[in-house]
Amino acid sequence: MxxxxxxxxxxxxxxxxxxxxxxxxxxxxxxxxxxxxxxxxxxxxxxxxxxxxxxxxxxxxxxxxxxxxxxxxxxxxxxxxxxxxxxxxxxxxxxxATTVSICGFVFDNFEENTIPGATIEIYGTNLSGITKENGSFSFDNVPINAIIQIKHLGYKPTFLKAKEFINSAECNIVALPLSYQELDEVIVTQFLTTGLQKLDNSSIELNPSKFGILPGVSEPDILQTVQALPGIKSVDETVSDINIRGGTNDQNLILWDGIKMYQTGHFFGLISAFNPYVTENVTIIKNGTSAIFSDGVSGTLSMKSMGKLPLNFNGGAGVNLISGDVFGEIPISKKSALQVSARRSYTDFLNTPTYTTFSEKAFQDSEVNQESEFYFYDFTTKFIYEINPYHKVSTSMITMSNNLNYFESVENSTAPNRSNLNQDNFSIGSELQSEWTGNLTSQLSAYYTQYDLDALSISNNDAQRLIQNNLVKESNIKLVTNYLLRQSLKWTNGYEFTETGIENTTNVNQPPFASNIKGVIRKHGIFTEINYSSKDERLNGFIGGRLNYIENLDTFQEFIFEPRINISYELLPNFKTEVLGEYKSQVTNQIIDLEQNFLGIEKRRWILSDGDALPITRSKQGSIGFNYDINKLYVGIDAFYKEVNGINVYTQGFQNQNQFNGEIGSYTVKGAEFLINTKNNDYSAWLSYTFNKNDYTFNVLDPATFPNNLDVRHAITLAGNYTVGNLKIGMGINYKSGKPFTRPDENDPIDQTVFPAGINYEEPNSSRLSEYFRADASANYTLKFDDKMNIIFGVSVLNFTNRRNTLNTYYRLQDDNTIETIERISLGITPNASVRINF
Known part of the structure; x- marks a missing residue:
């Protein structure tokens, strides 16, 4: 009672x-x-x-x-x-609802006289007609987001939204105005393929569960997919070493459930480390980043796993020519649920054509040239608990590992050289989402992440032992509040604290040598942001900024202010312009050790800014873009300027006369990106073009300005996919102009005036590799049993023309004072196949 x-x-x-x-x-x-x-x-x-x-x-x-x-x-x-x-x-x-029935009467603007013969056109459909003698019209099955144009000679055209007819108990009265027209927002609901869409804030959102098909991949791969977008490429043909608008990979902020990730790939970058089947959405931001985010002077990729309680159990399992995986979403009670996934390669006991091709590329210029054993795995779990209707807490965990062991027989030695490399990442984080009032919400989150790279090499009849380690530990806590000032105005505020510790260790027993470099940086950040959306939805955007206080416990303290802006405005029906800008900074970078460290395979080590040899890296970027979308056709163009300061030659991977100098400099990128995409329910075809002019400036070098190592001037992608029933087919070609490199001086290649002798080089990056060309294809077929259960068979071929592209060229001086030319070659023809069951 x-x-x-x-x-x-x-x-x-x-x-x-x-x-x-x-x-x-x-x-x-x-x-x-x-x-x-x-x-x-x-x-x-x-x-x-x-x-x-x-x-x-x-x-x-x-x-x-x-x-x-x-x-x-x-x-x-x-x-x-x-x-x-x-x-x-x-x-x-x-x-x-996805469709709506509409009806109405067309009058003049005084609503006194009906207008017969007015033209009614519904964009994105084949529906059209004219009003009857009494000015009436009606249509069924109109897409709810469709734009309706009503026009007649002597009147200004009127634009209406189909969804405006939903609440009408009777047919709408439409008055044709003399000088007024209402326009709808431009939004791209499908971008290149299903599961990709461009948002109003110019970011790209990827939904793996709804993902279609891209050339060269038989299954969704998050880091492979983002490279289909203009301005995002990988010069070394990996899925994890991604270059966004000419920046290095360590200048990207990679988040998984809000946790910063220091490892993103398996098999030394050839395979994405994130399971797409438990990743609900991915947001890709190239510019105009929200003040909520810190770090990532080149770009941001934010991945989110399960966000809501599942109503029923669902899951899946699959296998391809590299690995197998399984995942599940398990309701525990009405208020809690668990999501788990696991993946492991079987490359340590079974060699497939895909593994062979990957191995040839990964190990081609390393010491691993004999019998080797390699495998990787990753595991994720997420627990969600609904405390009450207004408070929900979740905890996410991800762990991943790469393991390489190999033996190398040596002449006149009783014991082989033995080496192993372990690359591990463990991360855990929690988030509390709260709704305090109808206008006030908050998110409180915290995480801990640890990245560990260990290498051991035993040689010279077990007499010499080399141990190397790169260890990253990071803790973070963040509070974000959102307050709805009015329907069109939201105010976001917050505070973030991050502590990052990094240690680099090297130990050799013969000759005795030990090095242990470590440091800690603490960063406090406060941020604020105003988001605005006009009632007619033509003007959208935000303006805000972050104030960071950065403290290296040994060397420096510094305040940095980072303003951000992101504005979009609909100039004409279906035509929108975007103005974006941001200042960003970061205190972690990767140095690239070219002295065959870490067995010559994984040469990158995370380090902290120290304010001297490596200052805080800072960037500023501005861009303006225009796009036109009429459902079946999207055309977009962006022009941008980006400047990044505080880079060290050690973080850029120089392979010439500058690779050991340690100078501090900057780079600037001026570029443009173009995309045209035509699509319907059965097919999507697109052509993208990216132009970058990317130059270094190191004032103490001669010359002071020269092309960036990542200066790929032109990149073109032509691709498409087609769906026939349950069969999906994708095919595409990729073209890139050659990246720069430095040749030895043809007339005087060896410098004998120093000891030991060295190579005399031409001006830095004064030569270029041949252009890059690759053609890919893929297909999958879905066999459906019922609404929940299906089996997907997939096949793909990377580089089906088997063109061997040169990815990099550098030189080494041999003991006999001859110069050895080292070339890194791209993947050859690389087949893959997969079978997956979803239930």
């Missing part, structure tokens, strides 16, 4: 609140936010509604008049075009 009495009082309070709002406005009733109505219903009836924020955030309804939950839900269904489905006694889901 108490429970019933409590529910009655709650309902009376619910009706009283909305009744007062309604009464205050008398007639007509004041509209209220659907989100607020759902919140009150959850409190009153102890239920939970599951919905996408974008489906309800802009929806307003009259205050409910009914006196029961079922009746109120019926009202919402009838007035919003949103369907509420009951899953059980507590859980409901909201589904936004």
């Amino acid at each position: 108490q429970k019933k009495h409590h529910k009655t009082l709650s309902y009376l309070f619910f009706v009283l609140i909305f009744g007062l709002n309604s009464y205050a406005q008398n007639s007509p009733k004041k509209l209220v936010q659907l989100r607020n109505v759902l919140t009150e219903l959850e409190k009153t009836y102890d239920v939970k509604f599951s919905f996408a924020d974008s489906d309800v955030d802009t929806v307003q309804i009259p205050p409910p008049d009914s006196n029961s939950l079922e009746a109120i839900i019926k009202e919402i269904n009838n007035t919003t075009g949103i369907t509420i489905n009951k899953l059980n006694d507590r859980y409901y889901t909201l589904t936004k």
Whole structure:
């Protein structure tokens, strides 16, 4: 009885609140936010509604008049075009309609005379017609996001949204204005392939669960997919060493569930370390980054795993020519759930054509040239607990490892040389999401991540032992608050603290040598940001900034202010311009050791800025872009300028006269990106072109300015995919102009004036490699058993023309004072196949 009495009082309070709002406005009733109505219903009836924020955030309804939950839900269904489905006694889901029936009468702007013969055109469809003698029109099955144009000679055209007809009990009255037209926002719902879309803030969102097919990959690969976008490439043909607008890989901020990742690839960068089947979405940001994010002077990739409680168990398992994996989403109770995934390669006991090709590329210029054993694995888990309808906590964990062991027989030696390399990453983080009021929310998060790279080499009849280690430990805590000042204005504030410790160790027993370099940096950051969206949705964007206080416990303390701006404006129907800008900084970088350290395979070591040999790396970037989208056609162009200061030659991978100098400098990139994409439900085809002019400036060198090691001037991709029933086919070609390198001086190649002798080089990066060309293909077929269970068979071929592209060229001086030319060659023809079951 108490429970019933409590529910009655709650309902009376619910009706009283909305009744007062309604009464205050008398007639007509004041509209209220659907989100607020759902919140009150959850409190009153102890239920939970599951919905996408974008489906309800802009929806307003009259205050409910009914006196029961079922009746109120019926009202919402009838007035919003949103369907509420009951899953059980507590859980409901909201589904936004995809089509709508529309009807109306067209009048002049004084609403006195009907206009017969007015043309009605619905963009993105084959629907069109003219109004009847009484000015009426009607259409069924109109896409809910479609734009409707109504025009007639002597009147200005009018643009309406199909979703405006949802709440109409009767046919709409449309008055053709003399000087007014309403325009819809430009939004790309499919970008290159399904599961990719461009957002209003110019970032790209990838949804692996809805992902289509790209050339060369039989299964989704997150870091391979992002390289299909203009301005994002890899000059060494790996999936993890990604260059965003001419920056190095260590200048990218890679986040997994908000945790910074210091390891991103398996098999030394040839395979992505993140399981796409447990990754819900990926956000890619090249410029105009939110003030919430720190680090990443070149770009940001933020990955998120399961975000909501699953209603039922689902999972999958698969195998390809490198590895096998399994994952599952497991409801534990009404308020909790668990997501797990595991993947392991079987390359340590089975050699496949794919593994052979990968090995040839990975080990081609290293010491690993005899019998070797390699394998990798990764494991993830996430636990979600709903404390109550307004507070939810989650904990995520990811661990990954690469392991290489090999033996090398040596003449006149009783024992072979033995070496091993272990690369491990362990990360754990938690997040508390809270809704305090209808206008105030917060997210409190914390994480710990550890990256460990260990190498051991035993040689000279077990007499010499070399041990090397690179260890990164990082802790972080962040608080973000969001306050809705008004419907179109949101204020974001927050604080972030990060402590990063990095240690580099080298020990040799013969001759005795030991080195142990370590340091700690603490960073405090406060940030604020104002987000605005106009009522007509033509103007969107944010402006904000971060203030960072950075403290190296041994050397320096510094304040850095980082302003950010991201504005988009719809100039004409389907035509939008974007203005983006940002200042960013970072205190972690990777030095590239070319002295065959870490067995000559993994030459990168994480280090901290010390304010002297390696200052804080800072960037500033600005860009302007224009894009045009009419559902079936997207055309976009962006021009940008980026400057990065505080780089050291050790972080750039020089392989010429400058590689041991340790100078501090900068680089600037001026570039443009172009993309044209045509698509429908069956196919998508795209052509992208990127131009970069990327130059170093080191004032103490001669010459002071010369091409960047990553200065790939031109990059072109032509690709497409086609769907026939359950069969998907993808094919594409990639072209890049050659990257720069430095040749020895043809007339005087060896410098005999120094001891030991060295190579005399031409001017830095004054030569270029041959152009790069690769053609890829892929296909998969889905065999469906029911709504939940299916089997997907996939095949792919990278570089099916077997063109051997030169990725890099450098030189070494031999003991007999001859110069050895070293060339890194691209992957040859690389087949792969996969079988996957989803249930």
